[in-house]
Amino acid sequence: MLTNYMESFKTGSINAHKESQKNWVADKGPVVETCMGWIETYMDPEHIRAYYEGFVAIVDKERSKKFGALVTASEQLIPKLPWPKEMEKEKFMAPDFTALEVICFACKSCPAGINIPNYDDVRQNDGFKNLFLNNSVNAKLGGAAGKMKFATEEQAAILKANSSKCYEAHVACHELLGHGSGKLLYRNKDGSTHKFTDPLSGE
Numbered sequence: 001m002l003t004n005y006m007e008s009f010k011t012g013s014i015n016a017h018k019e020s021q022k023n024w025v026a027d028k029g030p031v032v033e034t035c036m037g038w039i040e041t042y043m044d045p046e047h048i049r050a051y052y053e054g055f056v057a058i059v060d061k062e063r064s065k066k067f068g069a070l071v072t073a074s075e076q077l078i079p080k081l082p083w084p085k086e087m088e089k090e091k092f093m094a095p096d097f098t099a100l101e102v103i104c105f106a107c108k109s110c111p112a113g114i115n116i117p118n119y120d121d122v123r124q125n126d127g128f129k130n131l132f133l134n135n136s137v138n139a140k141l142g143g144a145a146g147k148m149k150f151a152t153e154e155q156a157a158i159l160k161a162n163s164s165k166c167y168e169a170h171v172a173c174h175e176l177l178g179h180g181s182g183k184l185l186y187r188n189k190d191g192s193t194h195k196f197t198d199p200l201s202g203e
Contacts, residue, residue, distance in 0.1 A: 086196035115179035
């Protein structure tokens with residue numbers, strides 16, 4: 001992985017970076033987790049140009065167990081999702097899903113959860129990883145621990161006690177069932193598209 005990083009950074013080779021991500025995905029259950037490169041493409045309207053991110057984190061083995069249990073249950077959960085099978089990947093590749101304590105995160109902002117790599121062909125053929133960033137979530141919800149506007153003291157206590165649990169469930173489902181199972185649909189050069197059943201109308 002590191003050798004491929006070096007080649008990619010020296011030459012600008014996207015293929016070398018893709019190879020590094022294949023190596024990274026294959027490294028299951030590490031104690032120290034790290035990934036870097038031109039990765040996130042959310043800011044680009046064409047979803048091509050990426051911005052740089054790099055992080056180093058320690059895996060929280062105990063908290064990761066619940067995410068592992070969710071991955072195990074995904075075979076029963078995915079068929080119950082409210083959309084047709086055609087909108088899902090042909091083959092769901094169960095990811096390594098870990099909780100992390102971030103040591104350093106170099107990026108425009110530190111997310112709560114990540115599903116990477118963002119190369120769709122690598123995700124489809126080699127797999128991906130889901131990461132839940134413990135201390136990033138704690139920092140984001142830290143403001144909720146203070147004085148809450150428009151809430152009684154009783155309501156504030158309930159929110160304070162349950163916000164992190166709800167957010168954890170939200171991020172876990174978003175990463176595993178959203179990014180993990182959904183198919184990227186393309187419009188072909190001739191204007192034709194992938195056919196699927198409208199989940200609302202049934203047409």
